[in-house]
Amino acid sequence: MYSRYDGGVENKRWFEPGHVAIVTGASQGFGFAVAALLAKRGLNLVITARHAAVLDEAARTLHRDTSLVALAGDVADGGHVHALASAAQRNFGRIDLIVNNASTLGLSPMPALEHLARDTFDVLFLTNAFAPLHLIQQALPALRRTHGTIVNVSSDAAPSAYAGWGGYGASKAALEHLSRTLAVELHGSGVSVIVADPANMQTAMHRDAEPGEDLSSLPHPEAVAPALLEAIARPRDAFLRVELQSNMMPVTA
Ligand SMILES: NC(=O)c1ccc[n+]([C@@H]2O[C@H](COP(=O)([O-])OP(=O)(O)OC[C@H]3O[C@@H](n4cnc5c(N)ncnc54)[C@H](OP(=O)(O)O)[C@@H]3O)[C@@H](O)[C@H]2O)c1
Numbered sequence: 001m002y003s004r005y006d007g008g009v010e011n012k013r014w015f016e017p018g019h020v021a022i023v024t025g026a027s028q029g030f031g032f033a034v035a036a037l038l039a040k041r042g043l044n045l046v047i048t049a050r051h052a053a054v055l056d057e058a059a060r061t062l063h064r065d066t067s068l069v070a071l072a073g074d075v076a077d078g079g080h081v082h083a084l085a086s087a088a089q090r091n092f093g094r095i096d097l098i099v100n101n102a103s104t105l106g107l108s109p110m111p112a113l114e115h116l117a118r119d120t121f122d123v124l125f126l127t128n129a130f131a132p133l134h135l136i137q138q139a140l141p142a143l144r145r146t147h148g149t150i151v152n153v154s155s156d157a158a159p160s161a162y163a164g165w166g167g168y169g170a171s172k173a174a175l176e177h178l179s180r181t182l183a184v185e186l187h188g189s190g191v192s193v194i195v196a197d198p199a200n201m202q203t204a205m206h207r208d209a210e211p212g213e214d215l216s217s218l219p220h221p222e223a224v225a226p227a228l229l230e231a232i233a234r235p236r237d238a239f240l241r242v243e244l245q246s247n248m249m250p251v252t253a
Contacts, residue, residue, distance in 0.1 A: 015233070017042030019146075020092040022084055022139065024048050024075050024131075025102030026062075027055040029203035030153065033225035034099055039065035041229075044092045046084055049102065050074050067092075075102045075131035076123070085138035095142035097232065100132035100175075101153040106167050108208035113166040121167055128171035133178050140191070147190030149232055152179045154195050156243075165209075176241070183239035192238055194231055198224050199245040219245065 021038050025031035027049035035047055035058070045068035049055045052072035059070035069087045073080035088095045104127045106120040132152050136143075143150065157169035158176050176195050183193040200206060202218045227244040234240070 015041040015043065015229070018044065018092075019096040020044045020046070020088050020094050021097035021099060022046045022048075022088055022095060022135065023099040023101060024084075024135065026099075027051065027058045029205060030198050030201060030221040030225065031099065031101040032058050033221040034101065034228055035062055036065075036222075037225050037229055038097075039068070042066055043097070044068060046071065046088045046091070048073055048075065048080070048084055074127075075135070076126045078134060081131060081134045082138055084135060085142070088139070089142060094146055095139045096146045096148045097151070098135055098139055098143070098148070099151045099153065099228075100135060101151075102131070103128050103153065103172075103205070104168075105205060105209055109211055110164040110168060110209065112164055116167045124167045124171040125174060128168070129174040129178060132175055133182075136182065143191050144189050147192075149192045149194060150179075150182070151194045151196055151228065151232065152176070154179075154197050154241075156197055156199060158197075180239060187238055192236065192240070194239075195241040196228050196231060197241070197243045198228070199243060219248065223248070 021043045023031055023035045023045060026035040026047035035045055039045060039062045044066055045062060047055065047059065047068060047070050050072060055070050055072050059068060062068055069091050071083055071087060075081060104123060106124045136150055152175050154176050155172045157165040158172035179193050179195045200218050201221045201224055202215045203221055206215055224244050227247065231240060231242045
């Protein structure tokens with residue numbers, strides 16, 4: 001069990017009602033927890049995930065707090081990514097924040113690199129590295145106008161080597177490198193880039209990553225998501241890499 005993150009001075013300009021965020025993988029897990037916090041602050045949302053029924057259920061919940069567009073589809077599909085950015089512009093007229101959260105493990109259980117197939121590798125890099133960049137490319141003209149923020153959700157498997165995690169970790173390392181390069185290229189534009197590592201949480205993805213493991217001691221994504229909003233609001237340079245659980249205190253009683 002972990003306590004909710006609680007700290008930092010918030011720059012309110014990021015959370016003004018009427019601002020607009022695109023959140024991928026928002027039907028469940030960390031993406032839904034982040035979308036719920038943004039909705040409570042009155043941001044208009046464009047959300048996506050592949051399974052329409054689960055996404056629609058999430059949309060009904062989020063709609064209690066804000067206006068939103070839910071578009072079911074795969075972020076690996078370029079036409080779908082284009083539709084997400086277009087929907088934000090057409091429905092709300094601006095984009096202030098992108099949260100590139102949707103991600104795949106490729107396979108469950110994850111194979112050692114010796115057995116990682118080319119088609120799995122392709123899906124990993126397309127979904128976890130290129131798709132976030134593609135959404136950024138589609139949204140950048142709008143983000144430049146709002147001096148917006150790009151959040152790319154990564155993992156400690158990017159900087160660290162764990163057996164079985166090599167394909168996924170390499171795709172997240174690629175995402176982190178793209179993020180750092182983007183921040184250099186966007187210097188002076190007013191657009192900020194954040195790489196956020198939420199660390200281990202009790203989610204479907206983590207259950208697929210560690211089949212049969214007891215995850216009950218891990219935090220739920222709702223406990224971790226507030227730290228991402230704090231990171232977005234934090235005054236900073238053009239690039240920030242943040243480990244979202246580093247300031248969370250374990251609950252001992
Ligand atoms: N859980 C952890 O312990 C942990 C640790 C470190 C980093 N992370 C990162 O945190 C992020 C969220 O993970 P999570 O644990 O919350 O996962 P999750 O509970 O499995 O949720 C993943 C979300 O992404 C969607 N999604 C997956 N593939 C997609 C695709 N190709 N196109 C569109 N949507 C897609 C899923 O819906 P559909 O299946 O319907 O598409 C779902 O909404 C990921 O980037 C992950 O790498 C997680």
